[in-house]
Every structure is written in structure tokens, then in C-alpha cells.
Amino acid sequence: MVAGGLVEFERHRPRLFALAYRMLGSATEAEDAVQETYLRWETTRRAEIGSAEAWLTTVLVNLCRTWLDSARARRETYVGSWLPEPVPTGHGELGPLESAEQRELVSMAMLTMLERLTPTERSVFVLREAFGYAHREIADMLALSESNSQQLYRRAVQHVRADRRRFETTPDQVRVLFEKFLAAAHSGDVAGLEAMFTADVVSTADGGGKIHAARRPVVGPARVAQYLNGLVTRLLPEFPAASFAFEEVNGEPALVFRTAGTVFMIGTIEVEDDRIAALRMVLNPDKLAYFARVERAFAGETAC
Template sequence: MDKELLAERFQADRGHLRAVAYRMLGSLSEAEDAVQETWIKLNRSDVGDVRNLSGWLTTVVGRVCLDMLRSRTSRREDPLEYALPDPVVREEGAADPEQEALLADSVGLALLVVLETLSPAERLAFVLHDMFSVSFDEIAPIVDRTPAATRQLASRARQRVQGAAPAPAPDAARQRQVVDAFLAASQAGDFEGLLAVLDPDVLLRVDGGDLAAAASKLVRGAEAVTAQALTFAKFRHDSRNVTVNGAAGLVSLVNGTPVGLMAFTITDTRIVRIDIVADPERLAALGVR
């Protein structure tokens, strides 16, 4: 295939490949690296007989991501349970076609956290099959298993995901109302008001970054989360509404500098998860301004 045509075909699939890699790796920068590595492999391969180039590229980026997961070393000193995947943040109401493509079919932060707990092979089987409709026959060679064994990998992953990743409420306006009520209650020190918007089994996760392990924590239950009201003190400064992986969120600013990103998962009218990134360096790396 002509190199120029090959580049055009790859560019047409770049957004799709980045979406696959983001779900596999939970890191925006690593996803970009995986897409670039896929481009290098494409240039080194003879694809003249490939009938479905998009499918071929999907399996290649999947294999690249699998290798990256297997060789990944921890970048944090705090336990994995505190570490949050890279969120996709945008101004509320702003249109960004690239981010919309990245988050197509909805991939909330809570889901990415659960995917982090899967084995690399389970994650690949689940992401490629359940999210991108790749057949088990195509996935099996990547994980060196039979199609039947690959199906079992995806099934185990699916059970973990269904039990641990709540689906967010689809009504964006209602999500924002709940977040506004939460913020007002936290600013006023209104514990009863906080309990009214928190699910009894709410989970709070704070990722303080490499240099702030003491600020990293995991808190479960409405009363325990309410007792951590000081955690939200920074949000009493200037805050800006944003969406985080398509759901309602907040950025807190001090003198114009982002100091915290708060993501909410809301089911019906209650907050079931709160995820906070509180490391300014990481916020800057994520492009939160």
C-alpha cells in the first residue's frame, strides 16, 4: 500500500486506537505512546493482504498495550488502591470532538479504576470484546489462549466490573444539581445536608500523588465520608464546573492555580463515588487549567 495512503488510513483510525489504548492503560500519555508504537509497527509490516486494516490495527494496539501492562512498574509510593487513572477533563458545555471520541460509549472514572484491578489478559479480553466487539477468535492469539479460555477471561472481568463499577446517572442536569447541593452542604459544614446527597455506601478516593502519600486515602460509607469534611475545605475557594469522563465534576482553584479535581459518580439522586486528584503537578500534566 502506498505510504501516503497508509498514513491517511492510520490517521482515520487514530481516534479509535487512542480510545482502545486509554481503556487498556488508564493513562493518556501512555495511550498516545501505544498509538505511536502501532504506527511504527504498521510501517514495518506488509499489510497488502490485510482485508480489514482497522481490525488489524485494533489487535496490534491491543498487543502493544498488553506488553505495556505486563512490563509496567508502579509509579507511586502509595498503594494502588489510592491511585486514580488519568481523567479526561473539559469545560462544562464545551465541545471537543477529540475527547468525545475518546469517551465514546462512556468510560467513567469508576470503571477505569476497576479495570486497573484486572490482570493484563483479563483487561485486554474485556476491553476488546465488550467495548469494541472484537471476536474471541481474534483476541485469543494475543493472549496465547484458546478462544474458549479467552471467553472465560472476559467473563471473569465482566463479573468484577458489574459488581464494582456503578453506572452514572445519564441526566447531566440532575448530576449537576446533586453536585451543587453537595458543595453547598460542605461549604456550610452541614453534615445532615451531606448525608442527604451521599449514598450510604459511598466511596471516597483521594489521590494525593507521589509527593503527598499522607494525603492519599480511601474512605467508605456516608458517615465516614461526612466526617472527612475537611477534605473538601480546598473547594471552598474558587471552583469551576467541569465534566470528568463525561460526568459532573469540579476544579478547585487558589489564586487561579488548580489545586484539586473532584469527580462524582451519581446514581439516581445520590453520590456513590467521589474521586479526587489533589496533586497540582499531576493536574498540570493533565492539562487542567
């Protein structure tokens, strides 16, 4: 019975992880939520379950909804700015990301925006936008009325889209900007850096109090250029053998910095009219652990 239940559960695991990650913004917590869902699956009377997918999704999304309440309290005491955990997506880790809309929904920018929502608003938004559930199905999962689900969805869309700037850029365009950015930063060309930014550029770094980083967002081209120049000036002597690579992270091109094979920073940017409008840098080693683990696992599979 246990083996059969595990086989059935494993069929749904990738989708459950993808859902939990979009709900929580944390790969580590998403794994925990999926494992807790499995434990409940193993102790229930599965013969009485009509649809495994519906049952598992309902349990998982309500677990995440509960966890988001405690997560919000933890993030209020988080040291510095909070950013989502980056996830490598070049090999389908978060499901198919074939359209610009699908990629946007797992982007660092969108996951950060979702923090504005209440747990129930986020649940409705993710189930509707990312997984295409009908409001009737969402209402059943969350113990809401269908009209309440529709109302929460409209409210969530308003919150998320209100300040969201959407600009279609190709990976090549982003890579060119990254290369120009790196060249200017490496040479200490502060004026060149400043010219690459929009007037309202924002740089956010998440060091979690474990890595030295600005604890508040840095705003404005002059301040961001000076800050990044100082960051690079400090990091280069500290990590003389550092290397970088362009990789797909959260559905978008990202700059992954490594030293001695260990990831120590992942950066993403938002682009507006060929200029950088936002930078997000994850340096907290706890938030890079999942990325590194997936990377090692994939490398092992490739070697085999």
C-alpha cells in the same frame, strides 16, 4: 511511502487512542502506546497487510497488555490511592458516547474497576464490550483459542460487575447534588454533608504524593463529611480565587476546580437514590496535564 503510511495511520489514530486509554487508564501512556504502534507501522511491510485496522489493533492491544504488567508493579508503589487520568469527552475525545453503556465503560468508576483484571482479561473485556469485536477476532489478536476468549470474557464480566452498582442518573440530577454538596462544604455544614451520603459512602483522592490528600479511601458518612470539610477549609485560604465548572469528563458530569486558569482538581461522584455513594478526586498534577493540554488546544481551535 512514509507520507502515505502516515495518512493511513492518522485515519485510525482516534480509535487507537480510545482503545489504549480504556486499556491503560492513562491518557499519557495511551498516547505513548499509539506512537509506538505508529513506529512499528512505519517499519513493517504494509503491502503484506490485509487489513490495516486489524493489524494496528492487534499491535496496540498487545503493547498495552505488556505495559499493564509493568504498570501494575508501578501502582503497587504509588503513593496513596491510584485513580485513572481524567479525559474531557465533550468533544468526542474517546469516540462516540451516545448510550449509557458506552459512557459507563469510560467512567472513572469503571476504569478503576478494570484494575482488578489481568492484562489479558482486560484486553478481552475492552475489545468485546467497548469495540464489539467477535471472540474469533479477539482470539486471533491475542493468540488465544475462541473458547478461551469467551471464558476470559465471562470471568472479566464477573469481576467487574460483582460490586458494580448501576444507577441511572441524569446530568441535571448530578449537577443538583454537586451544587448542594458545594454549598454545604463551603458553609462548613458537616451535618448537611453527612446527610447527602449513603451509609457506605467512599471518598477516594489521588494526590500521587505531590498534593496533600488522604492516602487511603475514607469510608462512612461521618468520616467523609469531616474529611471533606477539612479539605475545603484548607483549600479555600490557599486558593482564594478558585473557581469551578461542571464539565463532561469520562462521559459523566464532573466538577472541575481551577485557580488562575489552572486545573488543580477534578471530582466525580456516583449517585444512589439521590445520595452520593462514592466520590473520586484527582489532584495529582501529572494526571491533570493531559486534560489541561486538550483544553488549551480546543480553546485555540475555537479562537481561530
